[in-house]
Structure formats: C-alpha cells, structure tokens
Amino acid sequence: MKGRFSGCAWRLLGAVLAGALARWCGLGLTAAAAWMIARAAEQPPLVALGLAIVAVRGCAVFKGVFRYAEQLAGHDAALRILAAVRVRLFDALGRERGHGRDASALNGMLSDVDHVQDLLLRALLPASGALLGGGAGLVLVAVVRPGAGPVLAAGLLVAGVLQPCAAALAARRLGAAVAVRRDELAAAGLDLLEGADELAVHGATDGAREAAGRAASRLAKLERRAALVSGTVTAVGFIVQVATAAAVLLSAREAGTVTAAMLALTSLVAVDLVLELGGAAQQAVTSWPAVRRIAALLRTPEPAGSSDPLPPGPLRVDLLGASVRYGARTVLAEVDLQVDRGRRVAVVGPSGAGKSTLLAAISGAVPLDRGSVLLAGSPLSSYAPDDVRRAVCGLAQDAHVFAATVRANLLLARPDATDAELEESVRKARFADDLAALPLGWETPVTPETLSGGQRRRLLLARAFLADPAVLLLDEPTEGLDTATADALTRDLLTSPGGGTLVLVTHRLAALRHADEILVMDGGRVVQRGPHRALASVPGPYRDLLDTELLHAGAPLDPAK
Numbered sequence: 247m248k249g250r251f252s253g254c255a256w257r258l259l260g261a262v263l264a265g266a267l268a269r270w271c272g273l274g275l276t277a278a279a280a281w282m283i284a285r286a287a288e289q290p291p292l293v294a295l296g297l298a299i300v301a302v303r304g305c306a307v308f309k310g311v312f313r314y315a316e317q318l319a320g321h322d323a324a325l326r327i328l329a330a331v332r333v334r335l336f337d338a339l340g341r342e343r344g345h346g347r348d349a350s351a352l353n354g355m356l357s358d359v360d361h362v363q364d365l366l367l368r369a370l371l372p373a374s375g376a377l378l379g380g381g382a383g384l385v386l387v388a389v390v391r392p393g394a395g396p397v398l399a400a401g402l403l404v405a406g407v408l409q410p411c412a413a414a415l416a417a418r419r420l421g422a423a424v425a426v427r428r429d430e431l432a433a434a435g436l437d438l439l440e441g442a443d444e445l446a447v448h449g450a451t452d453g454a455r456e457a458a459g460r461a462a463s464r465l466a467k468l469e470r471r472a473a474l475v476s477g478t479v480t481a482v483g484f485i486v487q488v489a490t491a492a493a494v495l496l497s498a499r500e501a502g503t504v505t506a507a508m509l510a511l512t513s514l515v516a517v518d519l520v521l522e523l524g525g526a527a528q529q530a531v532t533s534w535p536a537v538r539r540i541a542a543l544l545r546t547p548e549p550a551g552s553s554d555p556l557p558p559g560p561l562r563v564d565l566l567g568a569s570v571r572y573g574a575r576t577v578l579a580e581v582d583l584q585v586d587r588g589r590r591v592a593v594v595g596p597s598g599a600g601k602s603t604l605l606a607a608i609s610g611a612v613p614l615d616r617g618s619v620l621l622a623g624s625p626l627s628s629y630a631p632d633d634v635r636r637a638v639c640g641l642a643q644d645a646h647v648f649a650a651t652v653r654a655n656l657l658l659a660r661p662d663a664t665d666a667e668l669e670e671s672v673r674k675a676r677f678a679d680d681l682a683a684l685p686l687g688w689e690t691p692v693t694p695e696t697l698s699g700g701q702r703r704r705l706l707l708a709r710a711f712l713a714d715p716a717v718l719l720l721d722e723p724t725e726g727l728d729t730a731t732a733d734a735l736t737r738d739l740l741t742s743p744g745g746g747t748l749v750l751v752t753h754r755l756a757a758l759r760h761a762d763e764i765l766v767m768d769g770g771r772v773v774q775r776g777p778h779r780a781l782a783s784v785p786g787p788y789r790d791l792l793d794t795e796l797l798h799a800g801a802p803l804d805p806a807k
C-alpha cells in the first residue's frame with residue numbers, strides 16, 4: 247500500500263511541474279506578446295519581431311500542452327490516491343466493526359473521502375501553480391527591471407497572503423454556518439415528506455411548512471452574505487491586480503514604453519496567478535476537517551500479525567471494570583462480570599440502562615473506554631477479529647434481514663446446515679408457524695419490510711440458534727411474542743442442554759428463575775446481581791421490576807415462590 251502511495255506522489259509531483267510549466271508559458275506568452283505589440287508600434291523591420299513571434303506561438307502551444315498534462319497527471323494521481331484511501335478506509339472500518347456508526351455516518355465518511363480529491367485538485371495543485379507561477383513572474387520582472395521587483399513583490403504579497411487569508415476566514419465562518427443551516431433545511435424537508443401523514447392527522451402541516459420556509463429563508467440569507475463576502479474578496483483581488491500593474495508601469499516608465507508595457511502586463515498575469523491562492527485556501531479550509539477525520543480513521547491500528555486460536559466449545563467471558571462512553575456520556579460504568587463456560591446469565595433493567603451496550607462490549611462491537619473483555623481468559627484483541635465475530639454473536643437490536651429467501655437468510659449463519667438443523671432452529675425460535683403461513687415456505691423471498699417486527703425478530707433468532715456460537719448474546723429475543731410463548735422460549739433458552747455460554751437481555755422476568763445469575767442494570771451500572779430467588783426475596787430494583795410485571799399480569803405479589 248505504501249508503494250502505491252509513493253507512486254501517486256511521483257504523479258502528483260509531475261502534475262505540479264506541468265502546472266508550473268503551463269503557468270510559465272502563460273507568463274512568457276503575455277510578456278512576449280506585450281513586448282511584440284509595443285515594439286510593433288515603433289514599426290521596426292519584421293525580422294526584429296521574429297523571435298517574439300516564435301515565442302508567442304511556442305508559449306501558446308506549450309501552455310495548452312502542459313495544462314492538459316497537469317490535468318491528466320493530477321486527476322490520475324488523485325483517483326489512485328482516492329482508490330487507495332477507500333481500500334484502507336474499508337479495512338479500518340472492518341477493524342473497528344460497528345463502533346456506533348450508522349448508515350448516515352458511513353455516507354458522511356464516504357463523502358469525506360471525496361474531500362481528499364478536492365484538497366488535491368482544487369487546493370494543492372492550484373496553490374503550487376500559483377506560487378511557482380507568481381514567483382517566476384517576480385523573477386522575470388526583477389531581472390528585467392530590478393526597481394520594479396519590490397513593487398510587484400508588494401502586490402503579490404497582498405494578493406497571495408492577505409486575500410487568501412480573508413477568503414479562508416470567510417469560508418470557515420460562513421461555510422460552517424451555511425452547513426448548519428443546510429442540515430436544518432434538510433431535516434425540515436424530510437419531516438415534511440416522511441411525516442406528511444402524521445402532520446396531516448394532527449393538523450400540523452401548515453406549521454411544519456412554515457418551519458421549513460423559515461429554515462429556507464435563513465439559509466438563503468446566509469448564502470447571500472457568503473456570496474457578498476466572496477464577491478468583495480474577488481473585487482479587492484482585482485483592484486490589487488490592476489493597482490500593482492499600474493505601479494509597476496510607473497516604476498518602469500524610464501525603461502521605455504516597450505519594456506514598461508511588457509513588465510506591467512507580466513505583473514498583471516503574475517498577480518492573477520497568485521490570486522488563485524484565494525480559491526485554494528477556501529477549498530483547503532472546507533476540505534481539511536474531512537481529511538483529518540479520514541486520517542484519524544486510517545490510524546486505527548492494524549490487527550496483530552499472529553493471533554491465538556480459540557478453544558472449542560462454550561467459552562468463558564470476563565468483563566473487568568468495563569466502561570463505555572459515547573462522547574462525554576458514560577453509558578457503561580466499570581462493569582465486572584464473570585460467566586463460566588456454558589453458564590447462562592440474564593441482564594435486566596429499565597430502558598437505557600446499558601444492557602445492549604453491555605452485549606456490544608462483550609462482542610467487541612463498541613470500544614471500551616476503560617477495562618477489558620476476556621474471552622477464555624485472554625483479551626479479545628489476542629484473537630483474530632473474524633474468529634471473535636464467529637464465536638461471540640447472536641441477536642443484536644439492529645440485526646439485519648436480507649432481501650433473500652427465508653432459507654438463504656438462515657443459511658447465512660451456517661451454509662452447511664442440514665434441513666433438520668434448519669427446522670430445529672425455526673422451531674426453537676417459534677418461527678415455525680410463521681414459516682408455514684408463508685406462501686412459498688422456505689423459498690419465500692422476504693425483506694425487512696415484508697415481515698412484521700415480531701416475525702423479523704424470530705427469523706433472526708432462528709439464525710442466531712443456527713449459528714450456535716461459543717458465546718450466544720441475545721438482545722430481547724422474545725420481543726413481539728405473547729407473554730406465554732415469550733416465557734416458554736426464555737425457559738427453553740435457560741434450561742435446554744448444550745449450546746454456548748449465554749448472555750440474555752430481556753424485559754420479561756417470569757422465566758428467569760432458571761438463569762444461573764441475573765444482573766440488574768441501571769444508569770450503566772450493575773445495581774444488583776444474583777440468582778432469581780435471592781433477588782426476588784429482598785426489597786430492591788429486581789423486586790420492583792418483578793412486582794411491576796406481576797401487577798401488569800394481574801397476579802398476586804408473591805414472587806419468591
């Protein structure tokens with residue numbers, strides 16, 4: 247991969263060189279043309295203009311050739327770099343597996359990659375061309391008329407430093423504000439489109455439309471301001487350009503009309519070249535944050551070269567002071583957990599207690615802020631990520647049903663599963679009746695939209711059973727089932743022989759008397775732990791949850807029995 251980047255560096259250097267040559271030809275063309283026109287006014291013999299004529303033709307031709315070469319080499323280098331960055335980005339994403347990224351975050355990342363291209367083609371190449379071109383103009387003027395050199399240098403300084411700084415500042419301030427307003431408008435538009443039915447039902451369509459209108463006018467106002475600032479910066483650049491050329495003309499007037507005209511026009515072009523720095527600075531400011539995000543992601547450490555093999559059968563899981571943070575918020579706080587091989591642990595607690603996060607921490611799908619996860623006594627990182635993925639999995643809240651047949655959706659977990667194993671998995675997951683009702687049975691094509699929430703969950707549960715991992719993590723597997731079926735399924739999970747080590751997140755407590763241990767979580771912490779009988783017999787959060795469940799079921803509050 248390094249070789250691929252260094253190959254791109256050479257191409258990029260070639261593009262910079264071609265860009266510089268194109269600009270030097272442009273300067274040469276202007277200087278020669280200006281000299282030729284001014285000299286022609288003196289009506290010399292044609293032969294005196296011969297060299298200038300050749301120079302004008304030559305510079306004009308080569309300017310186009312070099313410009314083309316610059317574009318070709320620049321785009322070639324940028325596209326190669328982009329391809330290499332994308333490959334590395336997907337590798338890095340694979341390594342950090344999930345880590346709280348959703349589809350829109352991934353889309354954002356891919357558009358970040360496009361900024362790498364913008365930075366190269368719209369900032370780096372124009373900036374290098376501007377500096378090399380402007381510098382060459384200065385050298386030419388200073389050599390022909392040393393006195394005019396400082397005058398042009400002053401003009402170049404204003405055009406090449408102050409103007410880009412002003413442009414960058416405006417891009418930074420207004421660009422960020424415009425992005426916020428654009429998001430606001432997009433969100434308001436989406437609300438109007440996707441929530442049209444609900445808005446109509448509640449008579450809130452006009453209000454939502456007005457909110458979107460207000461967001462649109464706020465954006466338009468800001469964009470007008472941005473356009474005004476950008477126009478002002480461009481106008482100032484133009485004034486600096488003309489003023490510099492006039493000042494050079496004045497300072498060189500004693501060198502004769504021909505030389506003075508040539509120097510003035512050369513200065514005009516030199517400042518014009520340097521003014522490209524304004525656009526380059528704007529682009530750099532816009533693209534830099536995205537490029538930094540990409541660079542940070544690419545720094546995700548490569549997996550260790552060698553990895554331990556995972557022992558066969560159910561595996562022991564240990565969490566040692568595991569903490570997870572999302573931004574400034576701690577959602578899992580120093581959780582300790584030991585689950586021996588083949589043991590079955592249930593996790594309960596109110597919504598937002600951190601139960602799903604705990605499962606994600608065990609599987610390594612979210613990075614720990616502090617603490618560690620051990621699998622069979624060794625840190626997760628000591629095993630190959632693919633081995634961990636296969637050994638520690640199950641049913642996550644955001645598990646996906648693929649647009650394929652029921653059979654294909656299940657075989658994804660174990661392509662070599664027999665029909666008997668497939669049938670056993672759907673029976674255990676209570677999906678058999680749903681399957682029988684499907685028009686083509688196992689061969690029925692399904693999508694996330696064609697199944698009900700409960701059916702989707704049961705199909706995914708069947709897939710988790712079929713996978714039969716060494717550590718089975720189940721997040722609310724009984725969601726969408728009636729309470730009797732849900733309790734029967736939970737009881738099966740906790741009592742049937744075989745299977746891997748189980749960590750089960752559930753909100754139904756009725757069948758938990760069969761669990762080896764129950765963890766009660768609240769606010770990211772384990773607030774109570776123990777077997778059902780012990781927890782149910784003392785006042786505390788578990789007893790409260792149990793009382794609530796029994797009250798809802800209309801049963802007497804005698805949970806310890």
Ligand SMILES: Nc1ncnc2c1ncn2[C@@H]1O[C@H](COP(=O)(O)OP(=O)(O)OP(=O)(O)O)[C@@H](O)[C@H]1O
Nearest residue numbers: 346347572577595596597598599600601602603604
């Ligand atoms: N990707 C994320 N970014 C930011 N905060 C998150 C993210 N995922 C979860 N959280 C927050 O972490 C906390 C714990 O979430 P978690 O999903 O683990 O709770 P839970 O106990 O499983 O809840 P529920 O029973 O409702 O599924 C919640 O407050 C949630 O808002």
